[in-house]
Amino acid sequence: MSKVALITGVTGQDGSFLSEFLLEKGYEVHGIIRRSSVDYRERIAHLEGRPHFHLHYADLGDSMSIVKVVSVVRPDEIYNLAAQSHVQVSFDSPEFTADVDAVGVLRVLEAVRASGLENTCRIYQASTSELYGKVEEVPQNENTPFHPYSPYAVAKLYGFWIVKEYREAYHMFCCSGILFNHESERRGETFVTRKITLAAARISQGLQDCLYLGNMDSLRDWGYAKDYVECMWIILQQDKPEDFVIATGVQHSVREFTELAFKHAGIELKFEGEGINEKGIVVKGPENLIGKTVVAVSEDFYRPTDVVNLWGDPTKAKAKLGWNPNKTTFEELVKLMVEHDIANVAAEGAAAKVRTNLAEYLEKGIVK
Numbered sequence: 001m002s003k004v005a006l007i008t009g010v011t012g013q014d015g016s017f018l019s020e021f022l023l024e025k026g027y028e029v030h031g032i033i034r035r036s037s038v039d040y041r042e043r044i045a046h047l048e049g050r051p052h053f054h055l056h057y058a059d060l061g062d063s064m065s066i067v068k069v070v071s072v073v074r075p076d077e078i079y080n081l082a083a084q085s086h087v088q089v090s091f092d093s094p095e096f097t098a099d100v101d102a103v104g105v106l107r108v109l110e111a112v113r114a115s116g117l118e119n120t121c122r123i124y125q126a127s128t129s130e131l132y133g134k135v136e137e138v139p140q141n142e143n144t145p146f147h148p149y150s151p152y153a154v155a156k157l158y159g160f161w162i163v164k165e166y167r168e169a170y171h172m173f174c175c176s177g178i179l180f181n182h183e184s185e186r187r188g189e190t191f192v193t194r195k196i197t198l199a200a201a202r203i204s205q206g207l208q209d210c211l212y213l214g215n216m217d218s219l220r221d222w223g224y225a226k227d228y229v230e231c232m233w234i235i236l237q238q239d240k241p242e243d244f245v246i247a248t249g250v251q252h253s254v255r256e257f258t259e260l261a262f263k264h265a266g267i268e269l270k271f272e273g274e275g276i277n278e279k280g281i282v283v284k285g286p287e288n289l290i291g292k293t294v295v296a297v298s299e300d301f302y303r304p305t306d307v308v309n310l311w312g313d314p315t316k317a318k319a320k321l322g323w324n325p326n327k328t329t330f331e332e333l334v335k336l337m338v339e340h341d342i343a344n345v346a347a348e349g350a351a352a353k354v355r356t357n358l359a360e361y362l363e364k365g366i367v368k
């Protein structure tokens, strides 16, 4: 009998990679989706219609819908990845973020109990390095004190503690993966890495003039999402439920990411100025870009409180899970994202050109 997994957040970056990974392992995979006015689910479109992949409408803000899905699917494993996951957006929608990212976790745990699955169903909670927030030590490990520094992080802290509470109170097999930033060619376009790789691709093809960023000094421990979803599964295959830090153990700034991404797109940058006046100027690359400012700072992307020094210590995961933190290096990650976006942007550009030509032909009466 194949194992049954339920993934909340199946349409997201991690949900899509995890679905592929579990299907490959022979799982029956169920995911929850929300009704949206746009029906195309880009990241999982290639999986829809496959025999072992099933979708159900539910929402983490709606307890009954979660109870219904859990009691019908009766999963062996639940991966609770659903969240309002954008830190800056959490300052604009703090209540929604708390409802989904904090109480939503409780709803999943209670749905498991209500369905009588508390002794059999294993639960993975998508926790985050944002819990360390205004960091109290570097690098951060499982014993580092938490200091959440955004509405997102405060909500996720509740999720972390309620999982721990249910583990101790009801002996449920539920664990938190404290994952540091993980990126990919499927990363949402408003997270800094993807925003940069898309801009580098567009600027190199003459489709964008300038990339506006916020705090370029911010430091992150960036890994590849495809590697990280494997850890989620390994965490649930352990003999006893435990929490783990998953990170690469290597730290880079937003500026370094930008420099490298543009380099892969054939553009060498020199940074001048400081803070709001900092600029990235082209010193090598396409003739028409030399001397031009293609990176600048905008206050719009500063946060009321920003987490600026995340650096994970994956020692426990290496020892107990066999995690290889260097499977995909920072350099490989940036390269694969830029290469993907260059190809993507070129295809979009070609499609846009066809549309422009078509508009011109229609106007001239060449096609009717």
Ligand code: NAP
Binding pocket: 008, 009, 010, 011, 012, 013, 014, 015, 032, 033, 034, 036, 058, 059, 060, 061, 080, 081, 082, 083, 084, 085, 086, 100, 126, 127, 128, 129, 178, 179, 180, 181, 182, 183, 188
């Ligand atoms: P993502 O791409 O933003 O995906 C979030 C998913 O949650 C989407 O499928 C979204 O559905 C779903 N969702 C949001 N609100 C929901 C609701 N009320 N009910 C049901 N589903 C809802 O995020 P990700 O990068 O894959 O991250 C996955 C999880 O890991 C999140 O919990 C995130 O907070 C956490 N995390 C991420 C990182 C990282 O670096 N990526 C690091 C640490 C922790 P729609 O498509 O309908 O919006």
Ligand code: F7E
Binding pocket: 085, 086, 087, 088, 127, 128, 129, 130, 179, 180, 181, 182, 190, 191, 192, 193, 195, 212, 213, 214, 215, 216, 218, 219, 220, 254, 301, 302, 303, 306, 307, 308
């Ligand atoms: O910001 C700075 C920004 O939005 C990274 C989520 O997956 O990882 C993610 O949260 C840093 C911050 O990710 C821009 O101020 C500068 O210091 O890519 P981000 P995040 O906030 O680290 C954690 C682990 C999660 O759990 C979250 O779900 O980059 N930054 N300029 C910028 N950030 C953005 N978004 N846009 C800028 O223009």
